[in-house]
Amino acid sequence: MLDSILLVDDENLFHLVFEDACSLLDISLNLMAIDNADAAENHFAGLVKNNKPKPDCIFVDLNIIGSSFDGIELVRRINFEHGDGVVIGIISSSDDEAEQAKAVKAGAQFWIIKSDEIEPRLEEFVKDLDGYKERTAPFKVYR
Amino acid sequence: MITLNDEIKEQLITLAAEKNIFLEGNITKLIDCESNLEFQNYIFKCISRDKENRKKRLDITKTIQEQNKALIEWKSHNEQLNKDLQAALTESEKAKQLAESDLDVLQKKTQNELVGSIVKVALWIICGVGTITSILFAATLFTGLENKTVESSWSNMFSILLTNSFSIVGTIMGVKYAGNKGAGRCPNCKKN
Numbered sequence: 001m002l003d004s005i006l007l008v009d010d011e012n013l014f015h016l017v018f019e020d021a022c023s024l025l026d027i028s029l030n031l032m033a034i035d036n037a038d039a040a041e042n043h044f045a046g047l048v049k050n051n052k053p054k055p056d057c058i059f060v061d062l063n064i065i066g067s068s069f070d071g072i073e074l075v076r077r078i079n080f081e082h083g084d085g086v087v088i089g090i091i092s093s094s095d096d097e098a099e100q101a102k103a104v105k106a107g108a109q110f111w112i113i114k115s116d117e118i119e120p121r122l123e124e125f126v127k128d129l130d131g132y133k134e135r136t137a138p139f140k141v142y143r
Numbered sequence: 144m145i146t147l148n149d150e151i152k153e154q155l156i157t158l159a160a161e162k163n164i165f166l167e168g169n170i171t172k173l174i175d176c177e178s179n180l181e182f183q184n185y186i187f188k189c190i191s192r193d194k195e196n197r198k199k200r201l202d203i204t205k206t207i208q209e210q211n212k213a214l215i216e217w218k219s220h221n222e223q224l225n226k227d228l229q230a231a232l233t234e235s236e237k238a239k240q241l242a243e244s245d246l247d248v249l250q251k252k253t254q255n256e257l258v259g260s261i262v263k264v265a266l267w268i269i270c271g272v273g274t275i276t277s278i279l280f281a282a283t284l285f286t287g288l289e290n291k292t293v294e295s296s297w298s299n300m301f302s303i304l305l306t307n308s309f310s311i312v313g314t315i316m317g318v319k320y321a322g323n324k325g326a327g328r329c330p331n332c333k334k335n
Contacts, residue, residue: 013208020201024194029169116205 002028002129006055008040008074009033009091010065014114018059018091021119027126028056037067037074041082048082055086057129059112062092062099072099072106079107087132095143104139111141144175152182159185167193265307272300 005028007018015033022028032055034040040060047054058078060071067074075088089110090103100111109132112121121142131137147155158164166174166189176183276297283290 011208013204013211016204017201017208020197020204023169024197024201026172029172116209 001026002056004028004030004032004053004055006040006044006058007031007033007091008035008037008058008064008071009061010035010063010067011061014061017118021122025119025122025126027122035064035066037064037069037071040074041077044078044082048084054084057087057089057132059089059091060108061114062090062094072103072108075103075108076106083107085133085135087129089132095141100139100141109135109137109139111139113141113143145170145173146175146177149179152179152185156181156185159188165189165192167196265309269305273297276300 005022007015009015009018012033012035015035019031019033022031034043037060044054044058046052058075060074062071064071064074069077071090071092075090078086078088087109089108089112090100091112091114092099093114095113103111110125110128112118112125124142128137128140155166166186171186171189171193174186176186276293279293280290280297282288283293
């Protein structure tokens with residue numbers, strides 16, 4: 001089980017879906033959800049600056065409406081400007097290979113396709129989690 | 144893990160039995176049941192209830208998500224339809240204006256031609272008949288013949304021809320401009 005998860009997604013209803021799915025699957029009991037990429041970056045930078053524990057894993061939506069940059073840019077900033085080996089990836093309804101290639105360059109480790117049945121993909125993701133933590137698992141798309 | 148003292152455990156069990164109030168949420172997974180079998184059952188029930196509630200909420204949330212998606216698609220579809228309609232209206236308005244403009248040009252051309260022809264014919268008749276009657280009238284004056292008939296003919300010709308020709312031109316011009324300015328203002332059409 002993960003200690004804590006950060007979800008960055010502009011769709012508040014998905015926050016509920018994700019929280020319930022994570023609790024039901026015993027993935028994590030501690031989920032923080034933010035609906036804006038700018039706020040998420042500030043939050044993460046604050047954790048690093050104040051030496052507070054960082055989330056074990058970050059799930060970032062691709063298009064975060066109301067933000068000044070998209071999910072891939074957030075992944076890049078967390079990875080290259082603030083992060084320190086945090087497991088991070090995209091959770092999106094898009095299955096665009098070009099976007100996935102960009103996400104890999106930005107340092108994303110996984111891509112989960114968001115749909116009605118998110119639970120099986122999360123279950124599969126959890127199985128690969130250790131590989132992501134150790135940075136040995138290759139980039140994977142969970143369809 | 145959280146360890147509760149026996150008194151609190153008893154209170155929680157009593158609350159559940161008497162008032163059907165249970166702990167819920169992720170905290171139930173963090174409470175250490177130790178070896179208290181009754182409390183273990185209680186926590187098991189709390190977790191089961193919480194799971195059931197979460198499943199229900201998950202289903203409801205997913206349904207709402209689906210409905211939202213459908214609404215968004217519907218809204219987008221309607222917006223596209225509105226745009227298409229607007230574009231069609233604009234196009235038809237342009238076509239209407241063009242048709243009106245073309246009609247106006249055609250009408251003007253036809254009426255100008257018509258007016259031109261009438262004026263020419265009228266002038267030819269006036270000139271022809273006027274010349275003949277003038278010559279006849281002049282001849283009667285110089286020859287001293289009776290000239291009452293020719294005089295009256297000469298006078299009548301001029302008055303009738305001039306009046307009629309300009310009356311025709313005036314009528315055509317009047318119809319033309321009254322048609323342009325008073326379109327759709329016919330008193331009988333007011334109720335439409």
